[in-house]
Amino acid sequence: MRTAEITRNTNETRIRATVNLDGTGKQNLQTGVPFLDHMLDQIVRHGLIDIDVVADGDLHIDAHHTVEDVGITLGQAVAKAVGNKAGIRRYGHAYVPLDEALSRVVVDFSGRPGLEFHVPFTRAMIGQFDVDLTREFFQGFVNHALVTLHIDNLRGANAHHQCETVFKAFGRALRMALEIDPRAGGAVPSTKGVL
Numbered sequence: 001m002r003t004a005e006i007t008r009n010t011n012e013t014r015i016r017a018t019v020n021l022d023g024t025g026k027q028n029l030q031t032g033v034p035f036l037d038h039m040l041d042q043i044v045r046h047g048l049i050d051i052d053v054v055a056d057g058d059l060h061i062d063a064h065h066t067v068e069d070v071g072i073t074l075g076q077a078v079a080k081a082v083g084n085k086a087g088i089r090r091y092g093h094a095y096v097p098l099d100e101a102l103s104r105v106v107v108d109f110s111g112r113p114g115l116e117f118h119v120p121f122t123r124a125m126i127g128q129f130d131v132d133l134t135r136e137f138f139q140g141f142v143n144h145a146l147v148t149l150h151i152d153n154l155r156g157a158n159a160h161h162q163c164e165t166v167f168k169a170f171g172r173a174l175r176m177a178l179e180i181d182p183r184a185g186g187a188v189p190s191t192k193g194v195l
Contacts, residue, residue: 002178004080008073012065013057017073021081021178023050031055031070033063035129036137039167040070046096047171049178067133071140078145082178085109090189092177096169101156103165105173108148111195115142119153119162126160134163138170 002021009015020026027044029037032055044051053074057066082088093106103119115138121131142149151170156162181189188195 002081002083004077006073006077006080008069008076010065010069013055013069015053015055015057015069015073017070017077018050018052019074019077019081020050021078023048026050028052028054031066032057032059033066033129035126036063036067036070036133039134039137039163042164042167043171043174045171046168047175049171049174063128063130063133064136068136068140071137072144075141075144075146078141078174082109084188085195086188087180087184087186088189089177089179089181089184090195092173092175094169094172094176096165096172098161098165098168099158101158101161101165102154103156103162103169104150104152104154105166105169106150107170107173107177109146109177109195110148111146112148113143113146114148115139116150116152119151119166121153121159121162122157123159126163131159131163134166 005018007016025045025048029040055066090109095104117135153162
């Protein structure tokens with residue numbers, strides 16, 4: 001089983017994250033940021049990655065540190081769980097609609113962190129959640145999972161729908177990229193022989 005547990009403690013947050021890349025969609029999400037828990041649940045359900053995250057952050061200031069550090073910790077956990085990436089498909093992509101909103105996410109487990117984030121949110125807040133934190137989550141993930149990630153919201157009028165399509169598409173793209181390719185024979189998917 002491709003699993004990992006990471007504990008990350010700073011002066012701003014204390015986070016424990018466990019992932020199972022070969023999961024069935026089980027979750028325990030306790031970040032203290034309800035909308036983030038809702039978005040992480042999309043990754044779990046659509047990526048079939050089991051995720052257990054417990055975070056204690058400085059929410060009396062705002063949610064920034066918690067959201068960013070959850071992205072960092074999950075990125076570290078995914079990187080550890082996938083190991084040398086032998087046999088994986090490496091690339092994944094998904095288009096996901098939700099009513100009027102449509103998003104596309106493409107991921108490459110390249111070993112090179114890079115984020116292209118193009119989501120023109122139609123409002124600044126979704127309830128108590130600052131939409132700017134969406135990018136912070138993905139930047140933290142990308143930097144520590146060492147992936148290239150392209151996120152494009154192609155259309156949408158409702159910010160909640162825009163954000164949810166992004167996280168659902170991300171989950172499905174991860175699932176595709178992390179699946180073991182039965183034709184690959186356990187090889188690392190790169191002409192370099194290493195990722």
